[in-house]
Amino acid sequence: MKPINKSELLYRLEDQVETHIADAIALFQNKSGEFLNRPSETGGWSIAQCLDHLNSYGDFYLPHIENKLSVAPDSAQNTFSSSWIGAYFTNMMDPQTGKKKYKAMKGHIPASKLNAEQVVAEFIRQQEELLSRLRQARTKDLNAIKIPTSITKLIKLNLGDVFQFLIAHNERHMQQAKRNLTKERAF
Numbered sequence: 001m002k003p004i005n006k007s008e009l010l011y012r013l014e015d016q017v018e019t020h021i022a023d024a025i026a027l028f029q030n031k032s033g034e035f036l037n038r039p040s041e042t043g044g045w046s047i048a049q050c051l052d053h054l055n056s057y058g059d060f061y062l063p064h065i066e067n068k069l070s071v072a073p074d075s076a077q078n079t080f081s082s083s084w085i086g087a088y089f090t091n092m093m094d095p096q097t098g099k100k101k102y103k104a105m106k107g108h109i110p111a112s113k114l115n116a117e118q119v120v121a122e123f124i125r126q127q128e129e130l131l132s133r134l135r136q137a138r139t140k141d142l143n144a145i146k147i148p149t150s151i152t153k154l155i156k157l158n159l160g161d162v163f164q165f166l167i168a169h170n171e172r173h174m175q176q177a178k179r180n181l182t183k184e185r186a187f
Contacts (some may be wrong), residue, residue, distance in 0.1 A: 001087055003079040006142055009160065016167050020174055021127045024051070027107045027181060028120045036104050040180050047114035048175035051123040054170055058126035060150045061166055065133050068159065074154035075141035082126045086161025089149075094168040095175050105150065127170075134163060 028036060028047060036048040045053065082090070092098040104110075142160030149155045157165070 001082040002085065003081045006078050006080045006160075007138065009080055010134050010138055010163075013163055013167050014122075014131060016171060017091040017127055017131045017134065020170055021124060021131070023058045023174060024124050024127065025119060027178065029124070031116075033116040033118075033175070036120065037113055038180070039112075040176075041182070045110065046112075046116075047177045047180050048087060048114045049112070050081060050111040050113055050173045050180075051109055052110035053104060054117045054173050055119065055122050056110070057150065057166065057169060058123075058130070061114065061147065062129055062133070064124060064147045065162065066129075067160065069133060069136050071142060072140045073147050074146070076117045077143070080160040082161050082164070083158060085155070086157045086165065089157070090161065090164045090168050093165060093172050094138045095172045098168075098172070105140060108150070112152075130166070137163070 028051070031047075033048075036047050039046050061086060090099075092102070140159070142163075143158045145158040145159035145160055147162045149157060
């Protein structure tokens with residue numbers, strides 16, 4: 001893949017995460033558990049289920065990212081190149097390029113009734129942690145740090161691809177959760 005500027009990539013990803021945090025606070029944080037657990041009118045996941053699904057990915061990836069960043073040496077490397085598999089996974093999840101629906105993987109399927117307020121709080125906490133890890137990565141080589149995937153530990157992606165995949169996946173399900181905010185449901 002074509003090399004891109006690491007700083008520009010990280011700032012773009014930080015902006016997306018900041019938007020996810022702001023949206024979660026403004027749209028979901030002070031809603032009732034009943035509202036957040038209400039199934040989608042189209043039969044899809046509730047708002048709480050969308051966020052819980054994302055939390056399950058954060059539970060997997062954030063500790064791996066933190067551990068790898070804590071031991072990675074600083075680097076003057078200022079470019080990043082996606083791997084073909086990293087770009088493929090990111091494009092699958094990106095709502096602009098990945099229009100196909102996917103069945104959630106085992107271990108990432110949310111329960112139908114959740115402690116919705118706790119799910120929202122955990123989502124916001126995880127997004128704040130992700131933002132912190134993006135900032136920490138500014139001084140690291142995003143190509144050199146390898147993170148196992150939740151599919152199998154045998155497949156590892158470079159940190160830049162993990163960030164892009166995780167944030168595209170978050171955007172996909174934030175859009176899904178926001179579709180549950182119809183005028184009828186808001187009252």
